[in-house]
Amino acid sequence: MSLVVVGSVAYDGVETPHGRVDRMLGGASTYISLAASYFTKVNLVGIVGEDFAQEDWDLLAGRGIDLTGLDRAAGKTFYWAGVYSEDMNDRTTLRTDLNVFADFDPELPAAYRSKPYLLLGNIQPALQRRVRRQMDGTRVVAGDTMNLWINETREELLETIRDWHVLLINDSEARLLTGERNLRRAARAIYEMGPQTVIIKRGEYGAALFRGEEVFLAPAYPLEQVSDPTGAGDSFAGGFMGYLAERGIDLESGRADMPELARAVVYGSVMGSFCCEDFGVNRFRTLSRAEIDSRFQEFRGLTAF
Numbered sequence: 692m693s694l695v696v697v698g699s700v701a702y703d704g705v706e707t708p709h710g711r712v713d714r715m716l717g718g719a720s721t722y723i724s725l726a727a728s729y730f731t732k733v734n735l736v737g738i739v740g741e742d743f744a745q746e747d748w749d750l751l752a753g754r755g756i757d758l759t760g761l762d763r764a765a766g767k768t769f770y771w772a773g774v775y776s777e778d779m780n781d782r783t784t785l786r787t788d789l790n791v792f793a794d795f796d797p798e799l800p801a802a803y804r805s806k807p808y809l810l811l812g813n814i815q816p817a818l819q820r821r822v823r824r825q826m827d828g829t830r831v832v833a834g835d836t837m838n839l840w841i842n843e844t845r846e847e848l849l850e851t852i853r854d855w856h857v858l859l860i861n862d863s864e865a866r867l868l869t870g871e872r873n874l875r876r877a878a879r880a881i882y883e884m885g886p887q888t889v890i891i892k893r894g895e896y897g898a899a900l901f902r903g904e905e906v907f908l909a910p911a912y913p914l915e916q917v918s919d920p921t922g923a924g925d926s927f928a929g930g931f932m933g934y935l936a937e938r939g940i941d942l943e944s945g946r947a948d949m950p951e952l953a954r955a956v957v958y959g960s961v962m963g964s965f966c967c968e969d970f971g972v973n974r975f976r977t978l979s980r981a982e983i984d985s986r987f988q989e990f991r992g993l994t995a996f
């Protein structure tokens with residue numbers, strides 16, 4: 692089973708109460724791909740500049756990620772910088788330099804077009820749609836979005852998510868998108884927009900999955916120290932979708948069962964928690980599948996009574 696991932700590959704500058712790094716590998720699709728690579732074959736679609744370091748390329752390739760779809764263009768790699776509040780629940784963006792990302796016009800390698808799983812990372816809805824249109828016979832299409840697109844390109848976004856199976860979204864953005872304060876009502880409003888499976892991410896409070904009348908709640912893993920939450924939502928998405936691909940789940944046929952989707956949410960939470968343990972993507976340099984499965988088992992104990 693094979694997953695296509697599209698989104699930003701970036702250099703990030705991040706400051707949290709636990710430290711500061713001016714420049715390190717980041718980007719939504721970097722986190723998604725690294726997290727998903729523990730479960731399935733990943734095919735990355737994105738763009739980097741001439742400054743993209745060989746060691747960063749090697750880190751992705753070393754996890755078995757197919758980089759045929761990662762273009763290297765003249766110019767600089769997308770750069771993003773942010774600073775977290777003392778409790779790390781708020782983040783202020785200090786800089787967004789689109790650089791080569793400004794002219795990104797994703798053209799999928801022929802071999803990617805028939806892959807069964809597609810995860811559209813948080814980029815302009817028009818680009819997400821362009822990628823979606825190039826794919827055929829997809830079993831699960833999932834995607835992420837953010838307040839910027841909800842506010843600035845709402846119609847475009849609604850057009851884009853109409854044929855997605857899964858929407859992954861933050862709680863505040865779910866409210867912004869639907870106008871509903873109550874998350875259950877917000878999920879129902881999102882069903883009307885297209886996606887029949889809705890995952891609402893609630894940061895340190897965990898994640899909620901809504902499908903029809905069913906709801907599944909996963910807590911966030913209680914880490915002793917969150918070093919850097921950047922990429923946690925993307926790592927969640929990578930773990931969630933990676934597990935669906937590993938298990939061959941088919942949402943196009945509508946046959947998926949809730950227990951499998953619930954396990955995917957827990958794997959997402961597991962990957963989000965590992966991501967937070969260290970700065971940037973560092974935790975993925977040493978993380979093993981055995982550690983992932985062990986934390987997955989720990990989740991059972993967190994909520995069983």
Ligand code: AMP
Pocket residue numbers: 699701702703717718719770771787813814920921922923924925926
């Ligand atoms: P998250 O913490 O899950 O929201 O993801 C953070 C990642 O998103 C960082 O690594 C950034 O490089 C990337 N990012 C931030 N802003 C944007 C944007 N406007 N478009 C694409 N990627 C972005």
